[in-house]
Amino acid sequence: MNAKQLSKKIPALLLALLLVLALSAPVFAAPVPDGTPDAAQTQTAESAEAEETSAKGIASAIAIGLAAAGGALAMGIAVGKSAEAIARQPEADGKIRTTLMLGLVFIETAIIYALLVVILIIFVL
Numbered sequence: 001m002n003a004k005q006l007s008k009k010i011p012a013l014l015l016a017l018l019l020v021l022a023l024s025a026p027v028f029a030a031p032v033p034d035g036t037p038d039a040a041q042t043q044t045a046e047s048a049e050a051e052e053t054s055a056k057g058i059a060s061a062i063a064i065g066l067a068a069a070g071g072a073l074a075m076g077i078a079v080g081k082s083a084e085a086i087a088r089q090p091e092a093d094g095k096i097r098t099t100l101m102l103g104l105v106f107i108e109t110a111i112i113y114a115l116l117v118v119i120l121i122i123f124v125l
Helices: 003-028 045-088 090-123
Strands: none
Touching: 003 045, 045 090
16 A cells, blocks of 8 residues: 555544444443442432433434534535536536535535434434
8 A cells, every 4th residue: 555545544544443432431431339239220210311311412412513514514515516517618607506506505504404303303202
């Protein structure tokens, strides 16, 4: 594997590592039983509700973060490619711009759907 191929895979590997670390954070934050057999069973309803609320918060943050990051990348690529297309064919700028706007609307719609799912996770589940 040469350096060029490796440099293309590094961002994907870093993203995968970040995702694994983000998803494993609740495991490392779990309370450790103090050695008594009843320690795990003495969890009160308040602490169970607090754990559920924090899990919802983490899940919501990850979901909206991934949706926003993916949408921002997609929008950036779309705008860049449309600028290249207009530079190559200035006479087709109206059609390119119309197609760009339609694509940006669809990308933003996907992000808004992710926001609605996050709101449902927080308030309904």
